[in-house]
Amino acid sequence: MRTISRTVADPVRAPLLATGPVASIYARTGQGAEGELRLRRRGLAASLAQQGLDPETLQLARMQLASLTEEPGVEAFFLAGGRLLASFHLAGADTPEMAVYAPVPRVLPVLRWFQERPAHLLALVDRAGADLFSQPAGRQTPLMRTIHGPDDEIERNAPGGTAQMRYQHRAEDSWQHNGAHVAEAIADELDRSGASLLLIAGDVRAVQFLERYLPTRVRRQVRITHVPGTRGERRYQQEHVARAVREAVDAETGRMIAAVAEGLGRAGTAVDGTQATADALAEGRVSTLLVTDDPGDRRTLWIGPGAGDLAAQPGPLTAAWPWSFQAPLTDAAIRSALLADADVRVLTPGRAGAPAQGIGALCRFA
Structure with missing residues (x-):
């Protein structure tokens, strides 16, 4: 589980390619009265002026600070030579405000924010299919995709005797076919998104069939975690998903620490x-x-x-x-x-x- 995915590595790396000093600015957004926010942002600009930021870039910094989003979080942006090199809205971040003009930009808070919000895939499954919620690294809103299994005979209810056995076998076959179809869709989505964390919730039997058919590469390369809940209860999943993501991040950090000690x-x-x-x-x-x-x-x-x-x-x-x-x-x-x-x-x-x-x-x- 990389701290930053390949899709966001280039924007984070961009300020590091500058040939001279870079202004690194972290400003809190959506928190405080309007007058207080203006004073704080003027203070950030004044600090950059005292550190020797050139007039052209200082003017750009003031313009950026004056046009920040009101969404709660922290706005991080990097300036040099009168240009905006990169910017990130760190929703939910607790990074202290700072304005630093130095030879090396301060990207550590951005890395930490992405590390805490890795790309992951939530699969809510039942015997008919699944709802997949793909969460790109650092994004607040997941991308949803519904998977319908190829078989619709999923009930085992039928008269007793031999007819009951036939219905039961047909239903079991349908569950397996649907589970295999969902497993294939999950593998494709993981490949597309680059996520290395898969969270699964839903009907116990459907989950069993799904996991049976997950490709070997997924079982080897992706961390798989179960979370409580069923399909159709997405709004109740958020707390469980957030906890599972935190635990996965912490476990991956622990794994890396152990690997260093062993190495x-x-x-x-x-x-x-x-x-x-x-x-x-x-x-x-x-x-x-x-x-x-x-x-x-x-x-x-x-x-x-x-x-x-x-x-x-x-x-x-x-x-x-x-x-x-x-x-x-x-x-x-x-x-x-x-x-x-x-x-x-x-x-x-x-x-x-x-x-x-x-x-x-x-x-x-x-």
């Missing part, structure tokens, strides 16, 4: 600590970066223009790139990982089993 015992399959992780990023070995979101972290890394131009100490990097500079550790490490098409997993402070010094990685090769 430390095998040469080169995982690293932890600032120096070892910076070296692995510089060498292009990282497949997944694990980094702790600690607002109090004051550590830095030295970076140059490329994904691999990264070091814990200046030394050779500053000799090769005289204009290299320091950046906050988390921002610099995330930039290096995303530019190299690695995934990033954000950890909360104090997470049990977290890598040493709050940073580590799974590696592509030793």
Whole structure:
């Protein structure tokens, strides 16, 4: 389960490709009186002016702040050279407001938001078919699709005797055919959406037939979780689905932490600590970066223009790139990982089993 899907990776990566400093702005929306909101947004713009943002980009920042949506959440946007590089509406986010003008954009809060809202598929099934709700990563509203099974003889009610047995067998055959049809539709939807989390609810027997016919690739590559409820009760599913998604995200984070711990015992399959992780990023070995979101972290890394131009100490990097500079550790490490098409997993402070010094990685090769 990637933190960000391929479909959103490019917009998140766009600010990281800028050749100069970037303004990273996080502004809360739909919360507070109009006068209070104006004051807060003026404060964000004033902060950028004090940090040296150029007049053209500062004017654009003011325009963006003045035209924010009123939907509750946080608006994150990134500006440089008088251009809007990327913007995201983080519905339901609790990210503090900030305005930072720095060599490396601060995309960690965006990554954390997407991590908490992975793409997933909810299947509400009965013996006649299913309702599928495909939830793209980060979206609030799912896409619904109804699947009708090919067979409509789903009742076993009939007179007794041998006729009863014939009706029962025909009904069982219909359930199986419908289950196979729904399983095929689910596999197609998972392939289309890229979701790696499947939530199933509905009639017990229908669920059994569905799972029997799910392709092997789905059972191996997708996390499958059961949630309470039946078809036709979508409005009652939201709380159960939200809980199941949170548990799946937490379990995946735990799996990655365990994989790092296990990989430390095998040469080169995982690293932890600032120096070892910076070296692995510089060498292009990282497949997944694990980094702790600690607002109090004051550590830095030295970076140059490329994904691999990264070091814990200046030394050779500053000799090769005289204009290299320091950046906050988390921002610099995330930039290096995303530019190299690695995934990033954000950890909360104090997470049990977290890598040493709050940073580590799974590696592509030793």
